[in-house]
Amino acid sequence: MALVLSPSPEDREALHGTLVAYRQAMAILDGTKGANLVALHEEAYEEIRARTGLPSRMATLALRDHSKRAVGAPIDDIPLDSKLFSVKGPDSLSIATIGGRVVIPYSVDGYRGGWDDFAEARLCFSGTSINVLVGVQAGLHSQKETTMSNEGILARLGRVIAGVVNNAVDAAEGANPTAIAQQAVREIEKIAEEARAALGVAIAAGHRLKAKAEDLDAEIRDLDAKIRTGLEKGREDLARAATGLQIDLEAQRNALAKAIAENAGETAEAEATLRSIASARADAMKRLDDAKRAERAAPAAATPSQRNDQRLAAALAAVERVTGVPAKPVQGSAEVEELGRMQREDEIEARLKAFREGQR
Secondary structure, three states: OEEEEOOOHHHHHHHHHHHHHHHHHHHHHHOOOOOOHHHHHHHHHHHHHHHHOOOHHHHHHHHHHHHHOOOOOOOOEEEEOOOOEEEOOOOEEEEEEOOEEEEEEEEEOOOOOOOOOOOOEEEEEEOOEEEEEEOOOOOOOOOOOOOOOHHHHHHHHHHHHHHHHHHHHHHHHOOOHHHHHHHHHHHHHHHHHHHHHHHHHHHHHHHHHHHHHHHHHHHHHHHHHHHHHHHHOOOHHHHHHHHHHHHHHHHHHHHHHHHHHHHHHHHHHHHHHHHHHHHHHHHHHHHHHHHHHHHHHOHHHOHHHHHHHHHHHHHHHHHHHHHOOOOOOOOOHHHHHHHHHHHHHHHHHHHHHHHHOOOO
């Protein structure tokens, strides 16, 4: 996919400055004698970083890119990966430069056939135009939405709660108020299933990340022993190559550590979402109880609700099964509920005190 950039004068200068620095990195690599990526990394990486100011990822990609280019060929493009660029929306993307990241508007110029580049994308310069070519998956595949972001789940939950509150008064005067509460319970049931699935995805991703981190740690420890053995046996060339590989693995381990931290935040957010759903469920059940008491006080209006009691009970049971919050107290739940009531009373007193003191 071809994206045509429309940078400001300052951003254009930053992009061209990055191209100049990348050409300088290629010139440094032209003077090396490394036979493989490990040797090139050992010989030229630090020099490239010090002399050009290129981002670390761009300097690493330059090592691979140099081996793909013909000697003396013009250098008018820079390889990119997901750490160096990202699409921010339908009309803007961000790119790392020697002066920091810049956000630039773009327009889609269509698609080209074939992508055999090792990089995920290329920043290309041609005259006054600057493009980003991105490798994309061809073909159509059926997709099924299985999860939602927490933001989307909470937004839907908010609409359900607002609908219950806004419709409760009107329903009490006309339509069956129990139907409103029933509908809210059904909606909360669907939202709870999606939230539970999102939490499951986050937890599974966390397990995979931690397993990979453990594998990398084991490889790094194993290389320690191999490096010592190489030095003891007088094979400094082998020890040097193993050290370069260890440095690369440690860089991957650092990236994994960041991903694990982000995953922990996603998991905590998903758990907070489930707590919000449980609170909304409790409110919906309270409104349902109120509606049923009102119908018992007015027998003529009770018949439609009675016909739906069995379905309502099934819906509540499903919500209890998904959220893990039982409708009836289990062993120890009475004490927990009492603590919850005490905590709520403290919050009410604190809120009233703030109102009295004019702080709200």
